[in-house]
Amino acid sequence: MSDTAKDGPAWRRRKNDRPTEIIAAAREMLEAKGLSGVSMARIAARAHVSEALVYRYFDSKQALINQVLTEWAEPFITSLMAKLDGATTARQRLVLIATSYLRGMDDTPRLHRVFYQELRWQDYAGSPLHKLNRRFANTVVEAVEAGIATGELRADLDAPMVRDMLFGGLEHVAMRTSFAGRPVDVEQQARSFVETLLIGLATK
Secondary structure (H helix, E strand, O other): OOHHHHHOOHHHHHHHHHHHHHHHHHHHHHHHHOHHHOOHHHHHHHHOOOHHHHHHHOOOHHHHHHHHHHHHHHHHHHHHHHHHOOOOOHHHHHHHHHHHHHHHHHHOHHHHHHHHHHOOOOOOOOOHHHHHHHHHHHHHHHHHHHHHHHOOEOOOOOHHHHHHHHHHHHHHHHHHOHHHOOOOOHHHHHHHHHHHHHHHHEOO
């Protein structure tokens, strides 16, 4: 069977690829310029299509950027969840979460900043991107609650506060390393940060 008979005419395959190409162009621009440097016209030029065609697939810049960030975040979170399934202690879980978060900031610092610092869409709540972010944030809460249940962590801990401390502290690590263009030993920094945090969290 010929490729044309199997997959359809070349023009149809090209048409089916266009959303993927537009998303790829948008991601390249986000990584290079950040949110302020991206427009639908520039994305269209990068993808070698008309601006009208971009709007045919994505109703707005917001919808397109949300899709870019959803496709960026989903594999990261899926991979972390699989690793957490094999962890047996709060310490192991928190180190895995801290390592994943810090590595994400080191690998794609611009996208991280767009997601966590620049993105302020009005309809973000309830979106697939919001649900992914909540799923990730809840890994810390669940790790702390599991540690309390096993007696590894203090019973009086506020799990959401621990979550905020963990992510806030790691953001500062990234600010002086990854975001500043300086090298960072991700695993060592994650372990060191969690061990310091546990001084105040663990049972005596």
